Amino acid sequence: MSDWEAPRVLLAVDLVILTVRGSSLQVLLVERGVEPFEGALALPGGFLRDVEEDIPAAARRELEEEAGLADEPHLEPLGVYGEPGRDPRGRVISVAHLAIAPRLPEPVAGTDAAQAWWKPVDDVLSGRLELAFDHRRIVADGVERARAKLEHSALATAFCGDTFTIAELQQVYEAVWGAQLDPRNFYRKVQAAPGFIVPAGDERRPGNGRPARLFRAGPTDSLNPPMVRSAQ
Amino acid sequence: MSDWEAPRVLLAVDLVILTVRGSSLQVLLVERGVEPFEGALALPGGFLRDVEEDIPAAARRELEEEAGLADEPHLEPLGVYGEPGRDPRGRVISVAHLAIAPRLPEPVAGTDAAQAWWKPVDDVLSGRLELAFDHRRIVADGVERARAKLEHSALATAFCGDTFTIAELQQVYEAVWGAQLDPRNFYRKVQAAPGFIVPAGDERRPGNGRPARLFRAGPTDSLNPPMVRSAQ
DNA sequence: GTAGCTTCTTGTCAAACTGACACAAAATTG
C-alpha cells in the first residue's frame, strides 16, 4: 500500500436556485454552451477554478457569473452527486448548493455567455423538461429540502424582499408546498411564532383591497411551534 | 480558457457512526496509524480506493474495514467538508456519512489495523476529547442531524435491534436528545403514530418489573404527527 | 357619495393534541 496513490477527481459546484414567481415555484436553468449535453438545459455551475478555491466561494462565484445574482441570497450546501459515469469527461464530483432568490419580476438578468430562464419546478419534476446529467434528481432534492425547511425554519422570508406582507409570505408557502392555506389561520400562526417576523414600521402597501401591514424577517431562524403542512 | 484545465482533488469518505450505550449517545473513533495526526483520535474513513469506486460503496467499505460492521446499518450522506488546508497532504474533499448502529454490548469488534472505541459524543462536543482534522465539526453536524431526524422520521428504530420494547425506544430518544421524557406520554405518542412501530408477536422480554411487549420497526419512515422535543 | 368588490385583520368555537399525573397490572425480590 506504500506505492498506492489515492485517485484524483474533478470537483464541480452546481446550483439549485429557487424563487417564487406568480404562484409557482421556479428554478433557474441555463443552456449549456459546451459538450457534453451542449444545448441542453442544466443547472448553473462549473468546476473549481483552482485547487485552492473554497467550495462556498466557488458557489458564490457561480451564483454571480452564471445567474447574475450579486447580492447575497440565501445559500446552503445541499449534497454530493458523484456517481461514476455521470459525466463523460471523467470522474466528476458535484457539490450541489441550494440558493433562494427573492421575487424578481425580470426574466433574469442576462448572464455570462449562455442564456438563463426561470422554469417551473413542476415541469422539471414531471419530466416535461429534460435536464442534463443527473440534474433532475438534484432539483428534486433541492425542492424537497426547501419544502422541509419551510416547516421548521424562517427560510420562507428568503423568498421575499426586505419587507413583505403576510399574504406574500403565504404565497411563498403555497407555491413551495403546492397547497392552499387558510389566510386567517396562517395570519394567526406566523404572528404567534416568536421571532419569525417583526413589524416594519406601520407602513402599508396598496393593493386591490385593504392595505396590509409590512413585516421583515425576525431574528430567529428556527420556528417553534413549526408550520405544519398536513391535510389540504 | 481552452488550455485551462480543471483542478483535481483527493476524495475521502468519513463516517460518523452513532449508537446508544447505557444512557449516552456514543460515536465510534479510531486511532490514526499514519501521518498526519498519527496517534490522534479521528473518525473512521479513507480515500476512494480507485477512480471508479462509487461513494456509497466506499462508505460501506470503510464501515466494514474500519468499524467491523458488516451487517447493514442505517447509512446516509451527511455533508461535504473540503476547506483548503484542512489536510496537509493536499486538497482533500471529505464526504461525511452518518451511520446508526444498534446497541452493541461489546466494546467494538477489533478492526483493521488501528484500534477503535465508542466515546460519548458529549466528550467530543465539549472539547474534552481532541479529534484530528475538522472531525469535531463533522460529529457535531452528525449529532444535530440525528437529533432532528428523530423528530420526523423513524430513525430511532435504527438504534434498536430487530425487536425492542417501547421503553428501549424511549431510552434512544433520551440519549440522543439528552432530555427526560414521560414514559406514559411517550407510550401513548409512539403508539398513535401510524406505521412507526408494529407489535412483534405477543412475546415479551423479562426485566425487573412487568414484562413489556415487543415491537419492530413499522413500514413508514416519516412520522406524522412528529415527536416533539420541547420543554425538558 | 354610495354601493359593491376585494383583501386584510380580528374573533369564535368545537375537535384534537399535549403535559402532568393517578392508578391498575404483571413480573421480581426478600
Place this chain on the structure above:
DNA sequence: CAATTTTGTGTCAGTTTGACAAGAAGCTAC
C-alpha cells in the same frame, strides 16, 4: 405475602388546530 419495579390505561385541564363569521379599510363604478 408484602414491597418494589416497570409496563400499560385513564383522566383532566390547558393549548393548539382547522373551519368559518364578520368587521375594517382600501379601490372602482355608477
